[in-house]
Amino acid sequence: MRYLPHSEADRAKMLATIGVKSTQELFDVIPDALKIKEPLDLPATSPEYAVEAHMQALAGKNHTGGDGPFFVGAGAYRHHVPASVDHLIQRSEWLTAYTPYQPEISQGTLQMLFEFQTQVAHLTGMEVANASMYDGSTAAAEAILMARRITRRQKIIVSGGLHPQYRDVLKTYLTRDEGLVCRPPNRQGTARIIDEVDETVAAILVQTPDFFGHLHDIEALANAAHEKGALLIVVVTEILALGIIEAPGAFGADIVVGEGQSLGNPLGFGGPYVGLMATRQKFIRQMPGRLCGETLDAQGKRGFVLTLSTREQHIRREKATSNICTNAGLCALAFSIHLSLLGELGLKKLARINHANACKLADALENVPGVSVLNKTFFNEFTIRLNTRAAPVVQALADRGIMAGVPVSRLLPDEGELSDLIVLAATELTSDEDIAALVSTLTEELS
Amino acid sequence: MSKTVYTEDHEYISAQESAATIGISNYAQEQLGDIVYVELPQVGTSFKKGDEIAVVESVKAASEIYAPADFTVTEINSALEADPAQVNTDAMGAGWLMKGTLANPAQLDELMDETAYAAHIA
Amino acid sequence: MSMNQQGRPTGIENSTNGSCEGAALLPMEPLLFEIGATDHSGVDLPDVELNSSRLGAYERQSPLDLPGLTEPEAMRHYVRLSRLNYSIDAGLYPLGSCTMKHNPRLNEKMARLPGFADVHPLQPVSSVQGAIGVISELGEWLMALTNTSAVAMSPKAGAHGELCGMMAIHAAHTANGQAHRTIVLVPESAHGTNPATAAFLGYKVKPIPANSDGTVDVRAVEEALSSDVAAIMLTNPNTCGLFEPDVKKIADAVHKAGAYFYCDGANFNAIMGVARPGDLGIDAMHINLHKTFSTPHGGGGPGAGPVVLSQALAPFAPVPFVRKNGQELELVEHAQGSQSLGRLTAFHGQMGMFTRALTYMLSHGGDGLTQAANDAVLNANYLKTRLETVFSMPFGAQHCMHEVLCDDDFLKGTGVTTLDFAKAMIDEGYHPMTMYFPLVVHGAMLIEPTESESLKALDAFADTMLELAGAAKAGERERFTSAPRKAPMRRLDETGAARSPKLKWVKPD
Known part of the structure; x- marks a missing residue:
């Protein structure tokens, strides 16, 4: 062998x-x-x-993103990853190293994590970020637990715009308590959860851009939460959006969690991805997950170590902030390399291209008989309403080689009134020809 | 006249009537090593003897501190937030953890005096 | 003749003094934020006009302050950083409990096939039959290797798998009217995630003491069992590197008391293809694909922690799961109307790790996996034999499984600690073993060579370990307390890092 x-x-x-x-x-x-x-x-x-x-x-039995026009998003996005990213992450020293338990021979990983933490903090507009989590959905679950520890309150109000699978994860994590209040899905993105905040609330959790693509007024939510001593948790499932929309931290968010897949990581049928978590400096002791910190070695040289590990399971055991024992090291590395390659300049451009393509897509679909675009605001993803049930149409288009987005009924099968909706995304990989093909095929299917 | 007594778990309590100062013994700080963080309760909280009242962290360990007697917290040593090393350098002095009002000063009679504690750690 | 005197000197006359540290190839690398610039980019993108923005009032105004690197700058930065890391590919990595085995490159190649890498989790199921096929095939391998009836594939890592298994147990008790069971038994030698997971679910943790031979005391388990106990969480082989000989007795007692048996599968590499956890009486066990099935450790993740389940717990498995409908594979994505514990993550789990693990299993085959477990145990026992005359092994009277546990008794009186010893190993070119774990042994050193090491590599490692032990006993304390001296950095100040945490780069004033 x-x-x-x-x-x-x-x-x-x-x-x-x-x-x-x-x-x-x-x-x-x-x-x-x-x-x-x-x-x-x-x-x-x-x-x-x-x-x-x-x-x-x-592999040959799967229809890949490159096989035809592709508009599927809803929490995972098809972006181009520069060749150098994949080359670098396959270097033995990155791929086959483990958790940096011995900092003297792990400075590569540690410095990378420190850079990653800084990048995530800048991107989200927060003071500190951790060294990554499993993915966006579990990061959201950890965020509500963290908010409870900080406020010593139990009630969490979850916006109806949260990705339905994220909402399901929160429900699983909190299966034993009544404190989780999930607002019904809101396709227009207009529900006011501000009115529900009172002194018993630990946090409100809102996604922007939300599952249906709408952008939200984070500042108003933050103010409402803070007035009652509650925290605001903001979830971002398309991290590229922060290249062009305002950072949640600038609007007063207390905890920002996100899915970092869009940078550096392929779709890969759903994983492994990289969860992001950022917060205020004063909350770091309640933050789960690994943290890397700067220090000096015995000769005064700058170096990096895992720090504040007394929060973690291997020391606190049953009193740990979380049972998490790992991060998403290699995916965080891919994220960090891709973001370094982009830099501010590239990130802004890339976000602009995504937005421009999504605007083109929305404008084109608006002209298809039987289709209406629900969103007033969006980044690279929005929701359309058909004059018929969406799932059979999406399937028919798939059978013709066009991946037309996600029918909302796939994620929310019990919400009958949402069964005519499709969430579609455009990225830098979406061409005018792709849009034209979708428009003509959809027109045929609906007529 | 204030008196200082110790628990078997190495907390000390210095009390004058019902006014008490609570911390960890010099022996305890030596055993714990470099202390990097101290988590203290909110002023106004009442504890029963044996309740967890604080956590003292070194790099590799977190140790719970237990109430040596029933008391209500009146003040916490907020200087430790910026400089937890004071617990190492002056555990019995500047490194105190919290002050409080004893519910029942007679409880201190159950604890060890200096001599008994010295024998306990020997 | 023509006299060409242009050549360079080729002798070594003037370079014989001083030692060679090799530092020339290991320059310290500045931070990205110190070398990058916000007007540099390594990605060429067109400038597009936004005729009509749909960003409403939410366009970004705050600075991003993210430096960019052109491609050559990025290559240099990340290649230089990488060279400051130890890795399996560069040397023996004996981290006990971590199973640092070889990561085959075929795995990487397969995971990058566009048919796996460029596929979206929410595409119509009809368009991803091959991807769902990978999940299904891998699940079948796992069930065959463990003799279990169901497998939950979505947990993202070992600890997430523990959460999954314990949630299934919680759901089962609730469904059976046994919600009053609030205690979980956890042996003292357990990995810290076990009590953390139990506590997360609101269970009270009751520690179970170990026998003097390092195994779980069956009588202590039996005494601790009651109608309030929900489960036991046991690692087998345990964290001392020993197979629990009474595991079946424990399982029977646990089941008789109406509780479930959660097994931490971190050490499955020792018994894969030799014994099946289902036959040992387990109800749930997570399998770390990054340990046993060679998916890369990646500097600390991503992991993957599928959980195999007994018949009793199968109905409570989380969504999604794969169901066969004739030739078609279906994906059950919703828990409604079933006893499923719900959803543990968005999408379907660590697909990229499934592809790698399945590739690894197919490469080995059933026979190869059994041989791998045999070699892993052989290697650990060979090291044990080579080291036991000098190193103190608290449970050394018996054969170990895939890892060998030493304590620091052999260092008594030398002034050298386990930590010092580990740091001195770095100077000899080795990554140290796991230290100070399990907690049941003083100054623990847990050595796991894995099956990937050749006899020559094991001998070289043993020689080094024996030489170091000899040096410690010979009073060369300074060699240990000042180690490492040949690594890119000397020991780092963890106290300072924790007292005033600096968790991101801040622009100097």
Whole structure:
């Protein structure tokens, strides 16, 4: 087997050194009744080319983003990743290192995390960010728990514009309590949750741009929350938006969580992605997840270490802020490299292109009979309403090679009045030809 | 005349009548090593003997501090927020954690005096 | 002849003094914010006109202050930074409990096939049958290796898998009218995530003491069991590197008391293809794909923690899961109308890790996986034999599984601590083993070589360890307390970092 270095002679020599006759003897502690007797009913060792053929066959059954016009978003976005990003993250020293437990021989990872934290703080307009979380949805769940620890209050009001799967994750995490109040999905993005904030509320959680694409007045929400001693949590599932829309931190958000996939990370059928979390300096001890901090070495040289780990499970055990034991290291690296390559200049341009393409798409769809665009505001994603149920139309278009977005009913099957809606995204990869193809095919399907 | 007594868990309490100052012993700070953070309760909170009243953190450990007696917090040592090292340099003095009013000063009689505590840690 | 005297000198006459530290290839790299500039960019993009913005009143006014790097600058920055990292590809990485095995590059190649990388999780299911096929196939391998009836694929990491398993247990008790069970038994040697997970779900954690031989005391478990106990969380093989010989007895007692058995699968690499957790009586176990199934550790994530479930817990598995409908694969994405515990993450889990893990399994085959576990255990026992004359091993009387545990007794009187010893290993070119874990042993050193190491590599490592131990005993204290001296940095001030946290770069005044 190509990954196992021992020859039979090596094994024999080692067994002799140990003083046993066979490896089986090393497993003597496992009672016989519990051991596997027959060989497992699994395929045998395979050469690389055979494995490759098997995986190629599976891959070949999927319609990829590059196969045709593509407008699917709703929390994961098809962006171009520069070739150098993928080259760099495959370097052995990034790919095959582990958690930087020994800072003297992990300064690469540590400095990268420090740079990542700074980038995320600047992007969100917050004072500090952690070294990343699993993804946006679990970061949102951790954020509401963090808000409860800070305020010592229980009630969380969740806006109806939150991505439905994010909302489901929050419900799972808080399965045992009544404190989670989820507003019904609101396709117009106009519901006022400000009126519901009172002194029992730990936080309001709002997504912008929201699931339907609408942008929200974060400042008004922050003021309303702060007036009652509550916190404002802002969720951003398309982090590229912050290249052109105002940073939640500038509007007074207390915790910002986001999905960082759009930078550096491919769609990859939903993961692994990179969760972002940023907050105010004064809340750092209540923030979950790894943190990297600057310090000096014994000779006064600047270096970086994991810090404030007393919040974490390996020290606090049952009193930890969270059971999280990892971050999304390699995805955070890809995010950070892509953002360094873009820089402020590139990020703004990229965000502008996305917005411009989405405007073009919206204008074109507005002219399709039977389609209306619901959004007054959006970044690169918006919602259309059809004169018929959306899911069969999306399926029909998919069968014709066009990925026309996400029918809202896929995520909210119980909301009958939303069954005529599609959420569509445009990115820098969306061409005029793609839009024209969608418009003509959709026109045919609806007529 | 104030007196200082100790718990088996290395908290100390210095009291004059019902006015008390609470901290961790010099022995405790030595054992914990470099203290990097102290989490203190809110003024006005009342505790029963044995309740967790604070957390003292070193880089690699977090240690809970327990109430040596029933009391209500009247003041916390907010200087520790900026300079937690004071617990290391002067545990029995500037490194105090909180002041409070004892509900029942007689409870202190159950604790160890200087001599008994010295024997306890020996 | 023509006399050409233009050549450079080729001797070594003048460069024989001083030592060679190799630092020339390891320059310290400034921060991105110190070398980048906001008017630099490594991505060429057209300037577009926005004829009509739909941004309303929300256009960004606040500064971004994000420096950019052109491509050559970025290559240099990240290549230089990378060289400050130790990695599996560069050397033996004996972190106990972390299974730092070789990460095959075929995995990476497969994960990057556009058919996997360029596919959206919310495309119509008919257009992603191959992707769902990967989830389904991997799940079947995991169930076969563990003899279990269901698998939850979506957990994002081991700790997330623990959460999933314990939530399934919670849901099962609630459904069975047993919600009053509020206690979870956790052995003292457990990984910190176990009690953290139990507490997260509102359970009270009751520690179970270990026997003097490092295994769980069955009688202590039996005594602790009651109608208030919801579950036991046990790692097997345990964190001392030992197989729990009484695991079946424990499982039976737990089940008899109406509780469930959560197994932490962090150490599954030792028994993969040798024993199946389902046969040991487990109800739920997470499997760290980044440990056992070779997906890259990536500097600390992303992980992936699928959870296999017994029949009793299967109905409570989270969404999404794959269901077969003839030739078609369906994705069940909603919990409504079922007993499912709900959704643990947006989308379907760590697909990129599934692709890699499946590639790894197909490469090894069932026979290869069994051989991998055998070699992992062989390697650990070989190291144990080579080291045991000098190193103190509190539970050394028995064979270990895939990792060997030492304490610091052999350093008594030397003035050298476990930490010093670890730092001295760095100077010898090795990443240190896991230190000070498990907590049940003083100054613990947990060494896991994995099956990826050759006999020569193991011998070289053992020689170094023995030489270091000899040096410590010979009184070369300074060599340890001042270590590392040959790494890119000397020891770092963690106290200072924690007392006044600097968590981002701030522009100097």
